[in-house]
Amino acid sequence: MGFKIAVAGATGNVGREMLNILDERGFPADEIVALASRRSVGTEVSYGDRTLKVKDLATYDFSDTDICLMSAGGAVSKEYSPKIGRQGCVVIDNSSAWRYDQDVPLIVPEVNPDAITGFTRKNIIANPNCSTAQMLVALKPLHDAATITRVVVATYQSVSGAGKDGMDELFTQTRAVYVADPVENKKFTKRIAFNVIPHIDVFMEDGYTKEEWKMMAETKKMLDPKIKLTATCVRVPVFIGHSEAVNVEFEKPISADQARDILREAPGCQVIDKHEDGGYITPLESAGEDATYISRIREDITVENGLSLWIVSDNLRKGAALNAVQIAELLVARGLIQPKKKAA
Numbered sequence: 001m002g003f004k005i006a007v008a009g010a011t012g013n014v015g016r017e018m019l020n021i022l023d024e025r026g027f028p029a030d031e032i033v034a035l036a037s038r039r040s041v042g043t044e045v046s047y048g049d050r051t052l053k054v055k056d057l058a059t060y061d062f063s064d065t066d067i068c069l070m071s072a073g074g075a076v077s078k079e080y081s082p083k084i085g086r087q088g089c090v091v092i093d094n095s096s097a098w099r100y101d102q103d104v105p106l107i108v109p110e111v112n113p114d115a116i117t118g119f120t121r122k123n124i125i126a127n128p129n130c131s132t133a134q135m136l137v138a139l140k141p142l143h144d145a146a147t148i149t150r151v152v153v154a155t156y157q158s159v160s161g162a163g164k165d166g167m168d169e170l171f172t173q174t175r176a177v178y179v180a181d182p183v184e185n186k187k188f189t190k191r192i193a194f195n196v197i198p199h200i201d202v203f204m205e206d207g208y209t210k211e212e213w214k215m216m217a218e219t220k221k222m223l224d225p226k227i228k229l230t231a232t233c234v235r236v237p238v239f240i241g242h243s244e245a246v247n248v249e250f251e252k253p254i255s256a257d258q259a260r261d262i263l264r265e266a267p268g269c270q271v272i273d274k275h276e277d278g279g280y281i282t283p284l285e286s287a288g289e290d291a292t293y294i295s296r297i298r299e300d301i302t303v304e305n306g307l308s309l310w311i312v313s314d315n316l317r318k319g320a321a322l323n324a325v326q327i328a329e330l331l332v333a334r335g336l337i338q339p340k341k342k343a344a
Helices: 013-024 074-086 113-121 130-146 164-179 210-222 256-265 317-333
Strands: 003-008 029-036 044-047 050-053 067-070 090-093 124-126 148-157 228-235 242-250 269-271 292-299 306-313
Touching (some): 013 044, 013 317, 029 044, 067 074, 074 124, 113 124, 130 210, 130 242, 130 256, 130 269, 130 306, 130 317, 148 210, 210 228, 256 269, 256 306
Parallel strands (some): 003 029, 067 090, 090 124, 148 228, 269 292
Antiparallel strands (some): 044 050, 292 306
């Protein structure tokens, strides 16, 4: 007996990826519904070899729908997710709207699957920030082994993290540079083509950006509230794939070789770490892949019990769409949800 799944925000980058991944992974769905705003009604999107016509999120009745994968932005999620949850449909939300709500579990299945049982309070489960998700997939097994006390991370985040407009701006600006046309900044605060911008999301009073704050808050909520973390989040001229240079301090001794062995066995992780030209992963190779890749694993000689890592993942997949589908799979695997429609 299959489930009825709705994808809200189905015309966006992440929504389309959610549809792809539901099909790729053979999620047990009898029916998939594509939803978006009124202006997108009638637009066609692909689900495997089928074409779905987009319906209006505002007027859709969720009473016979089991799971809604929500990728329509924070404001839309704030308005609609509680209403959807009250209709008995579990919302798995990709925005930041519910991540810090005490009554909403924030889940990466490889990191804190047991926390998922808390979804019944609001029928909402939050997907973490893309940069946090991939980092914690790599850090969780190391934390279990040697207890992390402090993390210093610099991110190199692709423009797809800013949506289709961000990808279009990189493409348009790059072309303009080559043909000597004027370069316009619309989505980003400075030119992104052939440049890097140390600014993602809004600035906060303490000088950190909201993106940097998210990494701190989400690490504490999902992994360990005692971990100290500082982040510098940077937008780079890459279309897909977030990269991170991560420095980690541990309570107990752990060598680079031990870390490699642990990560090779860890769920969702793939180690590509040879001390030779090209013996590491870049965002180009991560695009379209499900794994979180770890390279450049080495001991930090400036502190006791320290490691430095290079972590790369496709932000549209593990950072968003894939993680949401994995949460849905976790609900099903643990028997926490049953199809509303009974077999005839």
